[in-house]
Amino acid sequence: MSLTFSTMAALRFGTGFRPGQAPPESVEELLGQLDAGRRETPDFPEGGLAAAKARISAKASELAALKLADRDMDPLTQRANRARFRIGLDNCLTRDEHARFMQAVLSPNGFNERLAGFWFNHFSVSSRKEDFMRLVVPVYEAEAIRPHMAGRFADLAKAAVLHPAMLIYLDQVKSFGPTSPLGLKRKSGLNENLGRELLELHTLGAGSGYTQADVRNAASVLTGMTVDRATYRSRYAVNMAEPGSRRVFGTSYGGGVRGEGDIDAMIDDLAATPQTRDHICRKLARHFLSDTPPPEVVDAMASAWTRSDGDLTAVYTAMLRHPRSWDNEGQKAKLPFDYIVSGLRALAAEEKDLAAAPQAVKPEPAATGSEGMAAMPVAVMADSAVPGGPGTDAMTADPAVRRLRTNPLTVQAAERLGQPLWRPPSPAGFDDGFSTWIAGGPLADRIAWARLAAAKLGGSRDPRDFLRETLRDAARQDTIDIVSKAPNRQMGLALVLASPEFNRR
Incomplete structure (x- = not known):
């Protein structure tokens, strides 16, 4: 192992360093995050699972009432009512998307959070399949994925495959x-x-x-x-x-x-089946270690699966305890969600920094600086007015029929960087191969995000101190030199977030 245990644990198996949160110092501490994660209540869906399910039933009743009322209304009013209803669903999803980012950024259980992302991607569903999926998908992750991802694979598979979200998707x-x-x-x-x-x-x-x-x-x-x-x-x-x-x-x-x-x-x-065992173990190792994971690690994971009747904690333990799992840092690229989360953790983002914006956000002037660093626009989608004639302006003054604005640091950024939250491109989920995310276009968008994040959250941090706290012994000498010569604080912080070491695991 070329890096210290805590650095590898935070970068390869976790969500990065966050000031005030001590990184794991042992395999036991990493595995302990699974129990801690199982005990905690996720920040999403809004109000908790019981409230989310009640909200779904209430919205279903509301839709049924709308359909009955349609019989006595003109087409224009029908469209306005349906538009208002859909905006309400969109706003529920928007709040849950932002809460999902809060969960990952603020949680001290990075390994648990990484596993939640892996398993949601394995059992992919999309919040855009149909209208009500905006309400169902956050519930799916909270009740089908997270409670089962440290137990038997068979139980996780049944919970995911037979959930309403999967049945609809x-x-x-x-x-x-x-x-x-x-x-x-x-x-x-x-x-x-x-x-x-x-x-x-x-x-x-x-x-x-x-x-x-x-x-x-x-x-x-x-x-x-x-x-x-x-x-x-x-x-x-x-x-x-x-x-x-x-x-x-x-x-x-x-x-x-x-x-x-x-x-x-x-x-x-x-x-x-042995085929499932081998498929899942290889996919887990490929996600955490390398696009071509060491065969001996995969074999150890498969043996643990066989001995434990598919107990996933035993499989994770075999991976974490194998010496080869801690070799050759930087073999994987962070997916956009993980990149954003690790950046916000490094900048010590708080809840107020991660929430959806209820009011208009004015465009900020384009950032200037090093050649080739384009700034990410801060302007976000305008409020969507309910279609209609007279009375539309009055109706859109009601917050219930105005779309929440997505935060440019989180939900909006994930879409711009190519991994919109809870919206995989297919049932196969997002590819996590290195070359998919480390290329010209994706890297330019990451640099733009780094500049925006540094501008909004950097404060008075010294870039050299930030580099030491964020990458520790993973920082290369050429990155240290470049950051030390940055023309100003903001540029120095952005250079840390845009560095090769920060973009890799």
């Missing part, structure tokens, strides 16, 4: 058994999306030996799982389930009567 709510009562009545058939991604992404992995017949049969076994649109909770509808036995990856499920237990059994069996 991968169109399971549109999948009917072709010969089920509802399938025959509606003349509807299977949707294979969830069956395919369950095998290809969530468990076995591409090239693991499953066939198209396995995909279709998995989709058949999954029929019956749907979402109650009054509460947006998962439910099993037997009249949607395809009857009969189906064989998936060598095991048969079901018989004359299809049951929800068949789905649980199928996910349990897929989670227990």
